[in-house]
Amino acid sequence: MNSDDLATADPSPNRPAGGILPWRRVALLYAVGLLVTLVPLLLLSRNFFWLNIITYTYLFAGLAVAWNIIAGFGGQFSLGHGVFFAIGAYTTARLFLDWEISPWLGLLPGAIACAVVGPLIFWPTFRLKGSFFAIATLAFNEVALVLANYLESVTGGPRGLQVPFRAAFKNMIFTDPRAYTVLMFVFMAIAVGISIVLMRSRLGYYLLAVREDEDAARAAGISVIQVKLRATALSAALTAIGGGLFAMYIRTIDPLTLFSLPDIGVKFALLSLIGGMGTITGPVLGAFLIIPLESYLRAVFGGSGPGVHLILLGFVMLLAALFMRRGVAGAIDSLRQHWRHRRSA
């Protein structure tokens, strides 16, 4: 907050140029960033406890990045993304179980379905603002949970679906757990890449405009509803792909897992909030902080009673909410501006 004031006060005409980076710089930053996120994998690839955590970290980083497209950039705080995640998981698993369709292909129908279903179900809710939108989308998650339990022929009902362990590349089932880690890493890299391209496109700018002021956006020739629907389609499709990958990784999916609020639907939001909503790095940072911490706390305190790790995690999130209103990415940004000011002073 204070750093914002400092930036205003900065009279220096040699203020470091912000502006739009050329593609080459962006590609370089992207590559360096990905290399940094690879470090934990390289360091801990022999430890299966940590390898599993890193795998989830990459997966949820990608999912938080996907959520952030409509929620962070577009300002539409969805708590209904568990639905897209579940559609992706069920579709991929079902196609593999029933028709032996390779999950590499089976990811796509779920993604396409969500690119259609997402805009359709969000359309009526887009007239709702702020927390009303969040609550309405949360209701989608709960309705979908009931449906998933009921539609036994598709979802396997409460017992869920089991994917048999038949290791083969085309089955996306691997004996070496590191293969899954790499898979999730690639998912995260693709999600981040898509976000970068999006935010350097007209649609990306329009999303920000819609988030900031719908009337101003309209006056600039922007069709607010169209922008929201397109971003929803993209966000939902990516989330479905994450769901499909999740299904192939754990190979047992049931409604209570897929529609869990703390573990799925609300998790995307929490990771992005902690890391910094509406930035590209924020959701990734959030996942890298929270997923390992949570898994570690669960492992260490899981024995001392149910929910102890959740209480500790909640405490961390409370601190973040109190002291880092713009998330970790926002805090880093403030520090950088502060530092820059100190240097130029």
Add this chain to the structure above:
Amino acid sequence: MSEPFLQVRGAVKRFGGLTAVNDVSFDVRRGEIVSIIGPNGAGKTTLFNLLTGQLKPTAGDVSLNGQVINALPPERRARLGLGRTFQIAKPLLTLTALENAMVGSFLHHSRLHDAEAKAHQMLIEVGLDRRAHVRAAQLTLSERRRLEVARALALEPSLMLLDEVMAGLNQSEVQDSIDLFRRLNGAGLTFLIIEHNLKVVRAFSERVIVIDRGAKIAEGTAEQILTNPEVVTAYLGRRRG
């Protein structure tokens, strides 16, 4: 050329029992500069919002280029060449000044660097280029007003609707704005402006429309209007301090 560019016929807007705009008709021809004046609360901004599509008229027609645009939402009107500013500026706060202008320039430039170049040019026009990379939240009120103009100009409109954009600007900024608008008008841009500063109105506009209590009470050249006794009592007599 003789066909009016913007045509307003019998525009009415009621808010419940209040008639904010009462049967207003006027034309704006291509290349003109027309001012709307009138006391506070006369209904100028409401009339504007009927033109931009921000509000739906209770009755009456608005046409642009001979096409009735009553049913078009604001974004469609913007794409038809209607640029506007808001009386209470609406900066996109977390975006930089440049990005704000880019939101406008993307309308006709789909490529990032083209949109950036156009936006930067607009910031230079309004004298904000040195603040290009500052977040709009950190801009002063006068800078926000100018940013509003830059974003609208970045749409490359054929008709600009300006709602009191000079308010809060100092004398040299007002002069700069007048120069800018004159230059743009010379290049073919049509202006319809709501303006309180009568010096600006006199210096700048070819035709003046006076609105009082929702109705059009006079229309003519700046000279005719500013010496018209009815206008003087309606407008100057109850002018805000």
